[in-house]
Amino acid sequence: MKRTVRLLALAAALLAILSCNETAKKKALLPNISGKAGEVIVVINKGDWEGAVGTTLRDTLAQDCPFLPQKEPLYTLADVPPTSFTSMFQLHRNIIIVRIGNDVTEPGVTLRQDVWARPQCVISINAIDSDSAVQLIKDNSKRIMAALEQAERDRIIANSKKYEELSLAPVVQNMIGGSPHFPSGYKLKKKTDDFIWIEYSVQYVTQGILIYKYPVVKGEEMMDLDNLIAENNAVLKENVPGMFENTYMTTSTFARPSIEYLKYKGRDFAEMRGYWEVYNDFMGGPFVAHAFYSQDGKDMIVMEGFVYAPKYDKRQYLRQVESILYSFEWKKSDNKGEDAKK
DSSP states (O other): OHHHHHHHHHHHHHHHHHHHHHHHHHHHTSOBOBSOTTEEEEEOOHHHHHSHHHHHHHHHHSSBOTTOSSOOBSSEEEEEOGGGOOHHHHTBSEEEEEEESTTOSSOEEEEEESSSSBTOEEEEEEESSHHHHHHHHHHTHHHHHHHHHHHHHHHHHHHHHHTBOTTHHHHHHHHHSEEOOOBTTOEEEEEOSSEEEEEEEETTEEEEEEEEEEEOOTTSOTTOHHHHHHHHHHHHHHHOBOSSTTOEEEEOSSSOOEEEEEEETTEEEEEEEEEEEEETSSOEEEEEEEEEEOTTSSEEEEEEEEEEOTTSOOHHHHHHHHHHHHTOEEOOOOOHHHHHHO
């Protein structure tokens, strides 16, 4: 009996492995995605798109992107009726399929990946009527936005790793014990014992990453927003001068930065968003920063991504530097030498 159970368990395990391998092979054969970054195709009946369901989707996904100088939507939405959802649209990077009708047997929101192309995000919203669909979208709004944001971020990070500027990570690792993945084109602009400035710059567009550390003071609320802003301003004043005398980068007081405490891939950090500006000058733009403790807990580490693009929309530029911050990894310890000594 026990032998039979073991054989059945082994057979089930083999079938699972074969099934996984087959799925992986099928995904590897999928074509690459189409469409621009930040775009979402919404497959929906015209009446629903022009009614409450479409309004709720637009209010959720096309709301103003926070902390941008000009109004830009979080995502650019394009509606496609189900009858027109052909292979051309099925290759799109982000797809939301809205199905409403009495024949819907399993109402809900479903997230899938790599259905018709890769790397693809497909979200299905199934409801028996419009009111139910509206409520589903509202109840799952954070989940829907998180899926799209993660998909966009993962694509940028994958591209950064594929075309990585390998000379930069060791410089950052030596200072803070880990590093983001910087794509090709980023260059080291400035380095001190506790500050690093890495930048990608072309005509009219600058994307910068500032990385610095400072000692943890016992008894102080190191993750408090006011403390983080004060430290940030002190570091920027000392290390990021403007083009003219007595000009330097600082946190803008036009709008108070926001702060959110997050956990991502095992790392706890405070995420700040706001505007930067140059004191005594007219330059400025959006920034996003991650603040977290060093591995030994002795230092606060801050990575700040900023964008200067006065002639262009900034949503995607900011999303790119933000994704670089999210690509951060602690340096893996190499124990081979120690093991050899033992």
